[in-house]
Amino acid sequence: MTVAHARSVDDSRKATGADLDRGLSVQEARARLDHSGPNELPPPRRRGALVRVAGQVHHPLIYVLLGSALATGLLGGIVDASVILGVVVVNALIGFLQEGRAERALDALAAATRTKATAIRDGVATEVASTNLVIGDLVLLDEGDRVPADLRLVYTRELRIDESALTGESRPAAKDPLDLPAATEPADRTNMAHAGTLVTSGGGRGVVVATAADTEIGRVHHLVAVTGRWTRR
Missing domain, CATH: 2.70.150.10 (Calcium-transporting ATPase, cytoplasmic transduction domain A)
Structure with missing residues (x-):
């Protein structure tokens, strides 16, 4: 073509x-x-804040990290468990913010074509x-x-x-x-x-x-x- x-x-x-x-x-x-x-342009698929947060931890790797943090904590490794949980929280926060930025970018692109x-x-x-x-x-x-x-x-x-x-x-x-x-x-x-x-x-x-x-x-x-x-x- x-x-x-x-x-x-x-x-x-x-x-x-x-x-x-x-x-x-x-x-x-x-x-x-x-x-x-x-x-x-089609509107973005929007999700509520709680659903977006939950979506960031709904991943097999995150489950492994949470399991590791729990096991480490039970064995007395409080510091190591805290570090692992910190990684999970930071990862979820970054994903949450990126998803929000993506939605705003889609809105801006759609607005640019309406005239x-x-x-x-x-x-x-x-x-x-x-x-x-x-x-x-x-x-x-x-x-x-x-x-x-x-x-x-x-x-x-x-x-x-x-x-x-x-x-x-x-x-x-x-x-x-x-x-x-x-x-x-x-x-x-x-x-x-x-x-x-x-x-x-x-x-x-x-x-x-x-x-x-x-x-x-x-x-x-x-x-x-x-x-x-x-x-x-």
């Missing part, structure tokens, strides 16, 4: 069923939304919620806009986008619609505008090629969620 940045503008149009002049019809956009679901967007529908520039965007939508970008989905750019006008949330690069990236090799790294995909990034200057338009969890920020969201789950083990 050809990745979006490696497709030409015309191939992107064909692959997504986009209309680069009139955009999707309202009826077609609604049908696609019903099929694909909203363009939003208003200007899409061409039936030939008219229409403001829509980012959650209602679908594959093939033609989206307009202007200075100050939050990119609402992953877009294959089809036209740019001195467009620069702050992608630091995804790439860590502090300087806004210059964008253009030129074709790129398939092996191009995400930070160098100058013909793409990714969900959650910020237009700092210029403008352009692009075709939605990925939404929700299939976006680059969706992949980051998944990795953070997986990291959060590992802290529970």
Whole structure:
């Protein structure tokens, strides 16, 4: 399967069923939304504080350490038993805090993708919620806009986008619609505008090629969620 940045503008149009002049019809956009679901990241699975604490000690290794502490204490090794219990407590505290940070990070990523967007529908520039965007939508970008989905750019006008949330690069990236090799790294995909990034200057338009969890920020969201789950083990 050809990745979006490696497709030409015309191939992107064909692959997504986009209309680069009139955009999707309202009826077609609604049908696609019903099929694909909203363009939003899934909320994190939240657990209460007590459940989170219990989850940190629910592990075979922790049981072994607790058993060792008990046996050591019964044999009179109070200091050694205290050290073992201290290790268990510190480990549980670190896991508890990491899980909390992971949940907050997931909330921040989801918030970064919720915005208003200007899409061409039936030939008219229409403001829509980012959650209602679908594959093939033609989206307009202007200075100050939050990119609402992953877009294959089809036209740019001195467009620069702050992608630091995804790439860590502090300087806004210059964008253009030129074709790129398939092996191009995400930070160098100058013909793409990714969900959650910020237009700092210029403008352009692009075709939605990925939404929700299939976006680059969706992949980051998944990795953070997986990291959060590992802290529970």
